[in-house]
Amino acid sequence: MNLELEGYQVFEATNGQEALDQVRLRLPDLVVMDVMMPQMDGFEALRALRKFSSVPVVLLTVKADERDVIHGLELGADDYIAKPFSPGVLLSRIKAVLRRAEAPSQAPLSRELRVDDRLTINFDRHEVWKDGQRVQLRPTEFRLLYHLASNPGVVMTHETLLSRVWGPEYRDASHYVRLYINYLRQKLEDDPASPRYILTERGVGYRFADLSNRA
Structure with missing residues (x-):
């Protein structure tokens, strides 16, 4: 799907190292990262990313095994979507992750x-x-x-x-x-x-x- 049509500014990377460089340069609000990438897979890139950034990350993968999902979340992913998925599912997950990042809690003031x-x-x-x-x-x-x-x-x-x-x-x-x-x-x-x-x-x-x- 074209996220730019949904109002998002999008920057692309072709491999894990380039993704890390883009995060350092662009300071995005969210990263959508495929686990299967050349040079450095998504798990490795996420592990490296968490050493310098807390930006929300959504992992995409063909691996639907729960152990892989848990592994991605333990490395610091905020969500994990198994392929195939519909464009609507991806968009709803992106919006949900951004909502959580923008509003850590619904707590009343001074409590x-x-x-x-x-x-x-x-x-x-x-x-x-x-x-x-x-x-x-x-x-x-x-x-x-x-x-x-x-x-x-x-x-x-x-x-x-x-x-x-x-x-x-x-x-x-x-x-x-x-x-x-x-x-x-x-x-x-x-x-x-x-x-x-x-x-x-x-x-x-x-x-x-x-x-x-x-x-």
């Missing part, structure tokens, strides 16, 4: 949640502090944490989290939730395998622990 003596979430400034240290979260990670922590003690289904954090286009992509829950646990929990804050409700979804009444 801070003191979870316990160790963890504080400032929804206004999009900051998370644990043991006096700032925890660096990517926009999607913060959006997911916002929807969980804003509803302590409430079970959030996979479908609800996908719709609120990623958009209705992702209602069947439950692996996105699992992966980003793991990211949050790695950053917030002392023991991610035995979490204190983000709890699993098996077969249903996740729940942010309500610690307000604990000593």
